Amino acid sequence: MSNRLPFSLAADGAACRSVGGLASALGGVGELFGLVWIGWSGAAPSHRTDAVDAAERQAVANAAQTLGCDCRSVPMNQGEADGFYRGLANASLWPLLHDDLAHFRYRPDWWDAYAAVNERFAEAVAGAASPGERVWIHDYHLMLLPGLLRRRRPDLRIGFFLHTPFPSADAFRRHPRREELLAGVLGAGLIGFQTRRHLEHFEEAAQRIGGHACGAGGIRHRRGRTRTGVFPIGIDASRFERGLADPATAAYAERLAAARGGRRLVLSVERLDPTKGIPQKLDAIEAFLELHPGQKEEVEFLLIAVPSREDAPAYRRLREEVEGRVGRINGKHGAPDRVPVRLICRGVGFHELCALYRSADACLVTPLADGMNLVAKEYLACQPEGGGGVLVLSEFAGAADELRGALRVNPHDTLAVAGAIAEALTRPEDARRAALAPMREHVRTHHAGGWATRFLAALDAAAACSRPQPRP
Numbered sequence: 001m002s003n004r005l006p007f008s009l010a011a012d013g014a015a016c017r018s019v020g021g022l023a024s025a026l027g028g029v030g031e032l033f034g035l036v037w038i039g040w041s042g043a044a045p046s047h048r049t050d051a052v053d054a055a056e057r058q059a060v061a062n063a064a065q066t067l068g069c070d071c072r073s074v075p076m077n078q079g080e081a082d083g084f085y086r087g088l089a090n091a092s093l094w095p096l097l098h099d100d101l102a103h104f105r106y107r108p109d110w111w112d113a114y115a116a117v118n119e120r121f122a123e124a125v126a127g128a129a130s131p132g133e134r135v136w137i138h139d140y141h142l143m144l145l146p147g148l149l150r151r152r153r154p155d156l157r158i159g160f161f162l163h164t165p166f167p168s169a170d171a172f173r174r175h176p177r178r179e180e181l182l183a184g185v186l187g188a189g190l191i192g193f194q195t196r197r198h199l200e201h202f203e204e205a206a207q208r209i210g211g212h213a214c215g216a217g218g219i220r221h222r223r224g225r226t227r228t229g230v231f232p233i234g235i236d237a238s239r240f241e242r243g244l245a246d247p248a249t250a251a252y253a254e255r256l257a258a259a260r261g262g263r264r265l266v267l268s269v270e271r272l273d274p275t276k277g278i279p280q281k282l283d284a285i286e287a288f289l290e291l292h293p294g295q296k297e298e299v300e301f302l303l304i305a306v307p308s309r310e311d312a313p314a315y316r317r318l319r320e321e322v323e324g325r326v327g328r329i330n331g332k333h334g335a336p337d338r339v340p341v342r343l344i345c346r347g348v349g350f351h352e353l354c355a356l357y358r359s360a361d362a363c364l365v366t367p368l369a370d371g372m373n374l375v376a377k378e379y380l381a382c383q384p385e386g387g388g389g390v391l392v393l394s395e396f397a398g399a400a401d402e403l404r405g406a407l408r409v410n411p412h413d414t415l416a417v418a419g420a421i422a423e424a425l426t427r428p429e430d431a432r433r434a435a436l437a438p439m440r441e442h443v444r445t446h447h448a449g450g451w452a453t454r455f456l457a458a459l460d461a462a463a464a465c466s467r468p469q470p471r472p
């Protein structure tokens with residue numbers, strides 16, 4: 001269960017693939033485990049009628065069939081989507097969980113909508129799940145759901161996985177409904193995090209805010225014990241291998257190379273989101289161009305920034321800021337026959353993406369905070385055996401805990417990021433190869449399917465331990 005299905009329906013019922021880590025990682029897993037995926041279709045009509053609901057169900061069934069997955073939608077109207085998704089989830093929890101207090105907002109009516117939509121998800125699964133079935137709940141949109149479901153169906157094996165970071169207890173305390181949020185998540189038998197740091201933060205919050213005792217892989221509370229664990233998410237690496245082998249990828253890579261005319265490529269790919277640190281990255285690119293003027297002829301920066309949550313003012317302002325900054329950098333450092341920074345504000349096709357990853361001499365993944373960041377892993381999966389580029393990686397992305405061979409940076413340190421770009425572009429081939437090989441192997445072996453298998457096995461083990469034991 002997640003807020004986002006693997007696709008979203010537009011107002012005319014057309015489906016487009018969802019972007020973001022959760023959708024891309026779970027995409028391949030559904031088929032593997034025969035999952036039923038329950039979530040919101042993205043449709044938010046002002047009024048719901050039986051006819052509107054029936055049309056939505058049909059559009060969801062069609063989209064799910066095209067993607068080869070089994071999906072059910074939980075309907076929302078516009079008011080609910082405003083309060084639940086745009087309000088509490090995106091303007092309250094998302095910034096707070098990413099330690100971005102400047103964007104953190106709270107309104108009681110958002111909370112009411114959040115609670116009501118979580119109830120609706122609980123009803124949807126409580127009525128449909130077989131006895132003892134596993135229910136895997138994903139992400140911050142559904143933090144109340146484990147508790148609500150536990151009350152309705154104590155027989156279910158309920159797991160919760162947080163794809164985002166979890167901040168320090170001091171930051172989380174800011175949320176006026178912190179106790180309810182914690183109690184909701186603790187309704188799960190197992191809670192999974194991307195990194196140990198996020199798990200430790202959650203346990204600190206459970207102790208200091210909830211007054212619970214933590215230790216030995218779990219948290220004790222009134223209902224019993226919830227297990228906790230670190231389960232770093234992976235990608236479907238074989239999908240990228242197949243993509244790279246496709247002639248469409250090679251053809252696109254050739255076109256890219258011809259268009260670049262021998263200039264080197266530094267790539268970044270992300271959703272246009274304040275947590276991704278795009279203005280800070282532009283500061284570093286500008287510093288690099290100023291410190292290395294000779295490189296203006298040699299390097300091209302390509303930023304693929306996929307629009308996201310476009311009706312949120314902070315996101316609209318961010319897009320304007322990024323477009324303005326890129327224009328100013330190009331105005332200052334460009335020439336009639338080249339621009340140093342190209343910005344594309346739309347998603348690119350899968351084969352284009354594979355070709356871009358494969359062609360890029362360096363990839364800049366510099367979020368201010370990120371649960372994992374799967375772009376870093378996708379870039380590595382697309383590097384050729386025995387060669388390839390350099391990953392410049394923020395120390396605040398969960399991926400930095402695993403990908404030790406990356407050039408690690410603090411995205412707030414402009415000159416250090418500019419220096420890392422210069423180092424990435426001058427690293428000798430044998431040093432690049434030595435850093436890449438173990439990371440590429442890690443990404444291939446620690447894939448999304450393995451992540452799901454590990455989580456679900458731990459969920460079964462947690463359920464077995466909490467079952468009453470027969471008396472000797």
Ligand code: F6P
Nearest residue numbers: 004019020021022023139163164
């Ligand atoms: O926690 C990560 C995630 O679930 C990603 O899938 C995505 O980047 C984001 O959160 C949600 O984005 P959206 O608001 O578009 O569903």
